[in-house]
Amino acid sequence: MADTRQRLALFTLEALPNARAVRRFVADHAADIVFVGLSNAERPSTGGLVGQVRRHLARSGPAILPYLAVNFGLPDLLRPLAPLMQRLAGSRDAVETTPLAALCRRLGIPTASIDDVNGSSVAEALREHAPDLIVSFHFDQIFSGETLALAQLGGLNVHPSLLPRHRGPVPTIHALAEGKGDFGVTVHHLVPAIDAGAILAQAPFALPSDVTATRAAIQLHEHGRVLLDGLLERIAEEGRVPVGTAMPVEPYCGFPDKAMLRTMRRQGRKLTDFRDFREALAVSAKASPIG
Numbered sequence: 001m002a003d004t005r006q007r008l009a010l011f012t013l014e015a016l017p018n019a020r021a022v023r024r025f026v027a028d029h030a031a032d033i034v035f036v037g038l039s040n041a042e043r044p045s046t047g048g049l050v051g052q053v054r055r056h057l058a059r060s061g062p063a064i065l066p067y068l069a070v071n072f073g074l075p076d077l078l079r080p081l082a083p084l085m086q087r088l089a090g091s092r093d094a095v096e097t098t099p100l101a102a103l104c105r106r107l108g109i110p111t112a113s114i115d116d117v118n119g120s121s122v123a124e125a126l127r128e129h130a131p132d133l134i135v136s137f138h139f140d141q142i143f144s145g146e147t148l149a150l151a152q153l154g155g156l157n158v159h160p161s162l163l164p165r166h167r168g169p170v171p172t173i174h175a176l177a178e179g180k181g182d183f184g185v186t187v188h189h190l191v192p193a194i195d196a197g198a199i200l201a202q203a204p205f206a207l208p209s210d211v212t213a214t215r216a217a218i219q220l221h222e223h224g225r226v227l228l229d230g231l232l233e234r235i236a237e238e239g240r241v242p243v244g245t246a247m248p249v250e251p252y253c254g255f256p257d258k259a260m261l262r263t264m265r266r267q268g269r270k271l272t273d274f275r276d277f278r279e280a281l282a283v284s285a286k287a288s289p290i291g
Contacts, residue, residue, distance in 0.1 A: 004239050006232070008032050009131035009151060011117065011139040012100070013039040014079075016071045016276070017160070017217035018138035019283050020096040021225040023103055025137065027095040028229070030107040034129040037122065038101060039140050041072065043115040061258040067173075067271040071214055074280040085285035097284050117141040126150040133241070135228070136190055138221065140169065145192045153241045155190030157197065158228055160220035162204060163188060167195035168253040172216035176269050177260055183207050183216055185224040187231050189244055194252060198244030201227045213269075214276040 010033055012022050026033060042049045056064050078085065079099045086092045095103065104111045112125060117139075126134075127150060134148065134155030148155050161171035162184035168174075175183050184204040189197030205223050207216055235241055256264075264271070 005032050005236050006132040006153065007034045007130065008133055008135050008232075009035045009037070009126060009129060010135045010137060011037040011039070011114065011141075012137045013041055013140045014075070014100045015041075015138065016075050016214065016280050016283055018221040019075060019100075020218075021221040022137050023096050023098060023100055025225050025228070026100065026103055026107070026109070029232075030109060033109050034131050035125055036100065036104050036109055036111045037114040037117065037125070037139075038111055039117075040113045040115050041076070041140070045116065056255065059254075059258075060256055060261060063258070063261045063265070064255065064271070067214065070272045070276050070280045071217075074277075075283050078281065079284055082284035089282075089285040091286060097286065099284055114141065118144040118147045122147065123150060133235070134190060137224075137228070142194060143190050143192060148190055148192070153235070156200065156228070156231070156241070157188055157190050157195070158221070158224040159186045159188065159195050160184075160217055160224060161195075162186060162202065163195055163199060164247040164250040166253045167250060170213070170217075170255055171253060172220065173213040173256055173271060174253040176211070176213045176216065176271075177256070177264050179267065179269065181206065181209075183211075183220060185220050185227055187224065187227050188247075189241070193249070196247075196249050198246050200242055200244045201231045203227060212272050212276055214272040218279070 008029060010026065012018065014022065046052055056068060082099050086097055091097045101111055110129065114122060131151045133153045134151045136155060136157040143155060161175060162182060163186040166174045184202065186199055187201040188199050191197040205220065207219060
């Protein structure tokens with residue numbers, strides 16, 4: 001059967017967990033990607049930076065702040081300094097150290113900052129660029145049915161858990177808190193609900209016993225990129241997206257509350273550590289990722 005490449009619209013929130021993986025994905029699929037939507041994490045609908053920090057403190061307490069700083073704050077703060085950091089580190093123009101917006105400019109891929117994925121500006125972009133398929137890779141907004149219908153084949157999402165378990169924004173925290181070592185990645189159909197579409201590809205992965213929730217997310221996004229590549233190859237060969245396996249909708253797992261974090265601390269399970277902090281400093285400078 002002929003290999004028919006699909007035109008892709010990628011939506012992502014670039015942060016430490018997915019930065020290197022999504023940059024390599026874009027470079028590898030540059031000929032197929034027609035548009036990249038970059039989520040604005042500080043968009044007004046979320047209350048902006050101050051509003052989000054207040055909500056996190058009310059729910060999780062100050063113990064969540066190092067995790068937020070390492071995964072989101074530091075990479076975001078240092079991203080404008082990437083050209084200088086690349087020169088100092090000798091990694092100039094390396095794909096995995098180049099912030100996504102700059103990488104897309106280099107590759108000639110149109111981008112936009114996304115405040116509302118279901119707003120008129122996104123609909124106009126999707127109509128203009130006419131993707132066959134939407135790919136969500138660490139994206140923090142929920143697509144409506146109307147938005148998904150603007151891509152002929154709908155959409156796919158990469159989620160770093162063994163769905164239907166651990167639906168939500170921080171699945172590796174919940175997997176780590178359970179203490180069973182049940183880590184994995186799922187690629188599933190996008191539907192107008194959180195992590196609820198039919199499963200298209202899934203694989204468990206054993207991670208080191210000293211893994212933090214942050215390192216688990218980084219490594220699982222790397223595995224997820226490989227899983228996604230394989231699925232896109234299959235779609236290209238068959239000319240369609242598989243139906244997938246319907247899954248029950250299990251409870252939503254949001255950001256941890258204070259009691260969960262206290263229990264994790266007593267058990268020696270960490271959200272982040274100094275190795276993760278170093279990776280946050282290096283993600284737009286040093287070419288070799290952490291293991």
